[in-house]
Structure formats: C-alpha cells, structure tokens
Amino acid sequence: MSFLKNVNVQENNDMKRQKQIINKLLKKLENKFCADCKNAPPTWASINLGVLICINCSGCHRELGAHISKIKSINLDVWPLDALENFKQINNKIANDYWEYNLNLKEINFDKIKKNRDEIMKFIRNKYEYKKWININEIDPMQKIKQNNINNNININNNLNNNNEKYQFNWNYFNKNINNNTNINNGK
Numbered sequence: 001m002s003f004l005k006n007v008n009v010q011e012n013n014d015m016k017r018q019k020q021i022i023n024k025l026l027k028k029l030e031n032k033f034c035a036d037c038k039n040a041p042p043t044w045a046s047i048n049l050g051v052l053i054c055i056n057c058s059g060c061h062r063e064l065g066a067h068i069s070k071i072k073s074i075n076l077d078v079w080p081l082d083a084l085e086n087f088k089q090i091n092n093k094i095a096n097d098y099w100e101y102n103l104n105l106k107e108i109n110f111d112k113i114k115k116n117r118d119e120i121m122k123f124i125r126n127k128y129e130y131k132k133w134i135n136i137n138e139i140d141p142m143q144k145i146k147q148n149n150i151n152n153n154i155n156i157n158n159n160l161n162n163n164n165e166k167y168q169f170n171w172n173y174f175n176k177n178i179n180n181n182t183n184i185n186n187g188k
Helices: 002-027 055-064 081-087 092-099 117-129 141-166 171-185
Strands: 044-046 051-053 071-073
Touching (some): 055 071
Antiparallel strands (some): 044 051
16 A cells, blocks of 8 residues: 555655746746637647647647647646756757748738637648648657757767776786685684
8 A cells, every 4th residue: 555655755846846846937938828729728639749839729639649749738647757858958949940940921810710620630640740841951850859868978978988098907906805805704
C-alpha cells in the first residue's frame, strides 16, 4: 500500500511542477492564443509539433492521428519530462515561423475558419500533414530542439570521458595500501 501512496505523491509532485512550467509558458505573449485558429486561449498541446492549441483545434489534431500530432491536455494529462523540457525552448511563434513560413495571410480568413469545423480541419491538415507552408530550408523546430539536446548530451558525455581520463583511479596505490592495512591488521 505504501508503494501506491509513494507513486501518487510522486505523480502529484510531477503535476505541480508541470503546472508551474506550463503556467509560465502560457504567460508568454506568443502563447496567449491558439497556434492554429489564432483565437481561443490554449488548453491543449501537440507535444511533438511544439504548439499550444485550443480545445476545438485539438479535436482536429486528434483526427490527424498520433503519427502526426500527439495531443496532451495542459491541465489533465501528465506530460513526458522531455516534452516539458522541449516546450521551455519553443513557443507558438517559433513553431508557426516554420509551419506557416510561406502562408499568405490573404489566402486564409481566420475569422471564417474558426467558426467552421471543416475549414479549420482543412487548414490544420494543410499545415501539419501536407506541410503546405513550411520553410523547406529549415527543419521542424521540435526536431531541431531534440537534435540540440542530443548534441548537448554527447558533449556532456565527452566531457565526462575526458575528465575520467584525467582522474583515473590509481589501482596500484589502492592495492599497496590495502596490502599494508591487511598486514597491519594481521599483526605483521
């Protein structure tokens, strides 16, 4: 029973930490509105695309499928730790600078599409599934963040390995002292 209690306490602590991080994200000007319809405040996120979205647009993302957009509630779901860390490095503006790079604002009437489910679905499908407006000279910002994290981990590991070479354990000294201590303890 105490194991389950510890798990629940840890989960509560994780949710508190998550809420603190997400609340900071939502206070940023770039995240005050849905990344897709540009209207409602975000209550959901696509953790692999790096966008904060409203409840209506989250339904469209779910329709795309988890192979394109992995949806999590800002308030109800526990996020994977790496997703939380990644979201500290991105916001809706950074994501849309990639996903909507070639979007002609005259082409899209956001007042119209936010009222029509079929129109917003068409817009979201064009944006994320067909990648109609992406910057072809860049990589997806979440992939860039993940790549930077991998490179940072490699650098950290390389630094640790280099430090290990400098501070190799001196087995000869250790063995000599152990033998001396054994001889002392044995009365020699």
